[in-house]
Amino acid sequence: MINRLLIKDSIAFNEVVINPSKGFNVFSGVSGSGKSVLMESILALFGLRDANASLIEASFGHSSINLEDIGIFDNDDLVLSIVKKDKTKYFINNQVFSKKRAKDLFGNYVKYISSHSINELSNENLLKILDSSIKEDEFRILLDSYNNDYKSFIKYKAELERLEDEEKNIIELREFTMFEISQIELVNPKIGEYDELMQVKKDLSKKEKILEKISSLKPIINGMAELINFLNSIDKNKEIFEETLNDIEVIIQQEEEKLESINEDDIENILNRLELLSNIIHKYGSIEGSLEYLAKKKIDLEHYNNISFNKASIQKELDYISKSIYTKAEQIREWREKYLESFIKSLENYCKKLMLNTPRLKLEKIDLGNNGYDLLEIMLGNSNTFSSGEFNRLKLAILCLEIDYSKQSGILILDEIDANLSGSESEGVAQVLALLSRDYQIFAISHQSHMPCFATNHYLIQKSNNGSKITLLDKEGRIQEIARMISGANITSEAISFAREKLQHL
Template sequence: MIERFYLKEFLTFKEADLEFHPGLVVFTGPSGSGKSILMRSILASVGLDNVDAHICESSVAWDIDEELYGIQNESTNIFRHVKKEKTRYFINNQSTSKSSMESISSLYLRHLSLKDYSDFEPSSLLSLIDARIGIKSPDHLRILDEHKNNYSAYKSLTDQLKAIEEQEKNLSDLKEFAQFEIGKIDAIKPRIGEDEELNLIKKQLSKKEKIESAISAAQAIFSYESSVSSALGLLEADSAFFDDAMNELRSVFESASERLDELEEVSIESVLDRIEQISELKRRYGGVEEALLYRDQKMRELESYETIEHSKDDLVKKIESLKGALDKSAKILSLNRQAILNEAVNSLNSYLGMLYLREATLEIEDSPLSATGCDKAILGLEGTKLDKLSSGEFNRLRLALLAMGVESMKGNGGVLMLDEIDANLSGEESMSVAKVLRHLSSRYQIFVISHQPQLTSMGQQHFLIYKEDESRVRELNDNERIEEIARIISGESVTAEALGFARDLFERSRGIA
């Protein structure tokens, strides 16, 4: 519920500070006093309207999804709309967006001013019927929850099956392509680092003759080795360094000669061909290592294609099992709904009779399997299509559905806001609307603007909006309420007869639960 509302500087209002109670809250006052302005301001305070007020603030007993919105709940959550240079929105002094505020508020507050057909949607009507069954048979709601869970799993598995069947259409091409890609890489059998080795061989082959010629010429140095050793001996110098150097040189020449001998067996053409093959892999895949990784990926894909048939068989079995369970639960749900349908229709028509509307029809038709079963609820009003109803008829039909829903509600329904729902109604029609709203107020906090004495008398809290130099609002006590009802009846010049009728209306309303 909305516990408190504060408004500062909006059009004819300088300031308003109101505390609200649960139940039916009525706003009355002369035309042009600011009733609709106040209603819009309350909506704006929780993000459901746009106004240019300096401050609109509501203290609400609503739970906020802390994880979703990143806002911590307080014992009372305070929603605030502030307008200075620009409009800003806050919840518990934490800045937020209008869309977030609106998303939270719409879970708890409904403004019944427009032709919103959501209450007449087949899913909403089924929910009404299911809630009614649940009061007498909680097992129905358990079966419904189980059905919804099974349907979610069934939908997920059928989507997977569709994906596999789509894959199967191209499976032959996919397998052929994977095998082709693997075959191309396997035909080359590249090794990591092989390109560096090949380039070294190519370099050595290109210099082979020059190296052989240079080594052959350099071999002459060894013919002077003994002469150098003798000279070093005569000089009494240590010849170890010279011996080591010559041995190292001899080892280098021998290794080079062995490598040159090996190159005799290597074909320069085959080396160039191999370099070209490796270069092609590098151009295509970015490198030898990347080519091998791509091959492994294609191998895994090939294995997955080969297991698709097995996966498909498992999915088909699971889907068939779930479908059997869903068909069974859908049939039970349908039987339960059909069994209570006449009772639900009679309940709805009792409210419609109170509201001076024609009887309605509520039928359950077969529909494709869904999360709610295989049923579709269809509402009709005798002789008139829903989209042809007047605004007054439309709102009264919606009230009847809400009243019917109250019979099976366990918790509070939130807040309803209605703007002159009894406008242009006769006294009897207005009283019927008032009685239904009083019934709804057992589960909803209801804010309503009224110009009729019947609805005004039924209010459990009554605020008068009036205008002096500015618009003002105050809560009325019982005597003041009787005087205001009398003003509504007779105008500004309140007669004794109007006062007596107002007192009688007010006192009779006290005896209505």
């Protein structure tokens, strides 16, 4: 539960600190005082809303939250913080976190119901709660097995649809792939070939000039030979000159042999080859890129050639798993029908407390899905259309069942769930919330007097010159505020008497 809540620089509060109780916390005040802003801040801590203040911080014990899943192993109080400056940053015990991760972590710990939410009465949620009422191990194993098989079913079905789409265009795809393969294989590029041919092209362009220079060097080389003979005749050291001359003659000989090996008649072939390789490089980025693409296209061609076989294989797997999941879906339906009556009786109990007509539930068959092929229809009396008041109370009844079956604790946030209700209906909601507060820390906004009468803590939110403030009311303060909620700004003695009577248990 939240032990301490701090909000700074929101659109309603400059700075506010509250220490909510473990049980039923109710917030009241005139319209526009900041009640909804407060709830938005609390919801933001758990990733359910965007941050609406420069700092929102809450500290509370670990309770049922398994922080070890995210690498937090200390035993101190858990501290959630949101800091909003240029960017919004989330922290858990000073460790940077993401909004999405916070939402995932606290998803089963924090429940939120507003007059606009509809998830509570979705078929998926109703079946999930019905399934949670079935505690038999055999059913849990069956449900897990179905879920795993259904994931495989969806995977195979998607793969089969993909292959069927490919098959519609298989001839065109195969022909185009064969064309691309042939274009590369026709050129048959080799790694390093382009650079080698470019060097040959350069050598060809310089061949005549180099040969002319070699020819002009021969008199100089002959002169060096005469110089060596002269040095030999006068008994002077000639070795250094002989080595140099030999090196020069070897270089000239090698260059002459290389140039002679270049056939000028091949220049056209070389230029044509360079053009082909240049086109390949332009299209695929490099010779290596073209060879990688060629290998990929050969794999694609093999796939297209084998697509009929692959399709038959996938269809076989799909047929097998389809039979399995339909069998399991039927078994799941039998379990649900077996436990539906006790589920309805439990729901009837809460509906009665909330002054709702007797609920009627019926399992209908629909197309196979995540939850088998069951649709759980819910009616009140003979009607499946609900007023806003009925809708809100029915959502609360469903939440009560979920909490009963899961046996978990946590935080429950309610935004004017008693709106548009009569006095007796609002009182029923308050009584049920008082029961839930044994397991859940509840934060609720109310404009009616009954919730504050049953609340563990009653907070008054008021506007002031320095932003709204939140005051924890004592008994006399609660009496005055409840009387205001009943009679308006001009508080009557009857309203005061009613409030005193309702709060005599304090």
